[in-house]
Amino acid sequence: MTTYAGTFPMADSPPRPAERALQGVPAAVRAAREGDRAAFEGLYREHVGRVYGLCLRMTGNAHEAEALAQETFVRAWQRLGDFRGESAFGTWLHHVAVSVVLTSRRATLRRLRRVETTDDLARVDGPDPVRSAPDARVDLERAIAHLPEGARLVFVLFDVEGYSHAEIAQTLGIAQNTSKAQLHRARGLLQEWLR
């Protein structure tokens, strides 16, 4: 399994000279950094499945995943100048995608909070697992999509993408214990639905 764990830059690691770091960067990435749109399209073709898969599993919604995958590549194009080659391009792009998805989820929550009552907000955390369980028994992919939002995000990042609880806590802005609890909840629901 390809994992993305351990790819966050350490706070106390010294910065590497940009020129030296870029020496190992693939030519297509270097060309895209210089504004070569065709080279960037090549990178899109290479990585779109990975990015779309991540967006799909994090949101549980195909239409939203398409929009967020597109947004990820637009953001990546804008920020290519920030890519220093300290990690693989795919890893960097993966973090851009996670950031885009989480920003979108936060904006959605803010919009919902403006128009809905506190009671309505319970729905933001996903469908009722008991009632939706019979429909979710089809396969793992669909079951993941039916997980409550918080549990789904943690499960996808930990079990599918290989993040550690510390990285998830940092990325989602939650406590590590919350991450562990959400993972436990997600696994329990999935085991129940897939039994």
Add this chain to the structure above:
Amino acid sequence: MSGDRDDRSLRAQLDRLERDVEPPRDLWPGVARGIEADERRARWVRGGVAAGVLAAAAVLVLMLGTRGRGDSREPVAVEPAVSSPAPAPVAAAPPPPLPGEADYEGAERLLAGELDARRAGLTPGQSAVLDDALRVVDEAISSTRAAVRERPDDPELRAELDRVWEDKLDLLRQATELTSEL
């Protein structure tokens, strides 16, 4: 026992899960449109910034020119203000005004009229600098306004239009004040 079996079953399914999921359609056209829109916006913002800088420079030139010059001013012919955007083609129906546009145009007409009345006090060089600044600001307004009409829900574009409108009014205000000191 059952828990362990469930856990192993989930692990096995997770191991079989494909990390890559092909989207149901090609997303590149949307990505390309997003990149183009972003680059257009960057150009408009750069244009607006350039207009603001030039407007400030024009005011500085006028300010320096009005100090220490005494009576050595050369009489110059009054030139029409270059403060209005390029006229739209006669055949085309004007688009409906944007929110705030009528207020801006009213203020702009008033200030441009005042400035025109005081133009005689400027040297040809100052007048040329002022006209250049007004032209650049007007071009920035025109392109930003077109962009806002194209993407009316973009808050950054709308803020940029408000800013270049304000740049134009500031330039007219300051130029009018400075010429009144002559």
